Amino acid sequence: MANVLGIDIGGTKIRMGVIDAGGKILYEEQIPTIIPLYPYLEENVLRILALRPDISAIGVGTHGFVDPKQGKVIYAAETLPGWTGTPIKEWLERATGKRVEVENDANVVALAEAKFGAAQGLDRVVVLTLGTGLGGGVLWDGELLSGGPHGGAAELGHMILYPNGVKCACGRLGCSEMYVSGTALRRRIKEAGLTITPPKLFENAKTDPAAKQVVEEFTFDLALVISSLQAAFDMEMVIIGGGVSEAADLWMKSLQHQLEPMLLNPLDIEVARFENDAGILGAALLVLEY
Known part of the structure; x- marks a missing residue:
């Protein structure tokens, strides 16, 4: 299976990693969180896709209340000004042509620990x-x-x-x-x-x-x-x-x-x-x- 891009969006930094099906991190980097956030996020995702054409899909964990079906931020506090209402899935899929899924950041930590970590x-x-x-x-x-x-x-x-x-x-x-x-x-x-x-x-x-x-x-x-x-x-x-x-x-x-x-x-x-x-x-x- 092709590799995927995992993105973790926090109030002060964004971490991005290319990960294989076994959970091995093949490449990662950290950039500061800059507002307005979405154009900056898209720009950096496109940059990494250009570097790594092997990426088949994108997963995003973000601060805030998230509707995972729509892939949309329902509410984010002033930690991320302007982030409330952002349809991340729709916009990133349109920009990249890749499948995108979005979840709350703490929920994705739970997934990682259940699959690969302390809660296996x-x-x-x-x-x-x-x-x-x-x-x-x-x-x-x-x-x-x-x-x-x-x-x-x-x-x-x-x-x-x-x-x-x-x-x-x-x-x-x-x-x-x-x-x-x-x-x-x-x-x-x-x-x-x-x-x-x-x-x-x-x-x-x-x-x-x-x-x-x-x-x-x-x-x-x-x-x-x-x-x-x-x-x-x-x-x-x-x-x-x-x-x-x-x-x-x-x-x-x-x-x-x-x-x-x-x-x-x-x-x-x-x-x-x-x-x-x-x-x-x-x-x-x-x-x-x-």
Whole structure:
């Protein structure tokens, strides 16, 4: 089978990779996210197609609520200004002559981990991506739970965690991503009067009581999110990815401690195996498998 192009669109960067049927990354590159986004995306896709004529199809994982049937962004916060309403599939297929499939970025991470990573062989898996926001992907009986009439299925970061809490980019108060994400960690650090980065926070928590308190509040809220999801999905595993997961060895013990009394049943918690590659691999699977 010919190779495919996997594209992972985030708020600050876009990763693109040429991937074969076995999930091997043959070529990859990273470019900054530039607004207006669509013309820039098309220009770079056409450039890579010219370099790699072996590409047969294109899979796109993007920030935002996505209608996968139409391949259209239903809603994207101001992280990607002007991206709401973009018919990516229609426009890219017209520009390239290739088949294009589009999904939410956290959903494609779930696909990658289920096919090639930590969740191989499992049927019910929840993936949480802790980056700028809190993304969610749900594998339900081996199928991706996605779409919905407004493209909002499995938008786990927008479940309300604290009613009337911190205002989210979506306009509502108290969404989970305002407490469990890289952005949330930076706010918590500032509110605690600390002047350190999130990675440094986890290091300092070993000896600094103020840093330890911030970490424990963060892991408590993450445990709340996971326990609520277990009640809804009874999953076999939770996989945690995104930038915050890179320091998981420093906070996983705290999470497990907080989670233990909240769980209805035993639950495996794993760190995403692919880290930065999960987005392009999962996007590729949109056109390799379906």
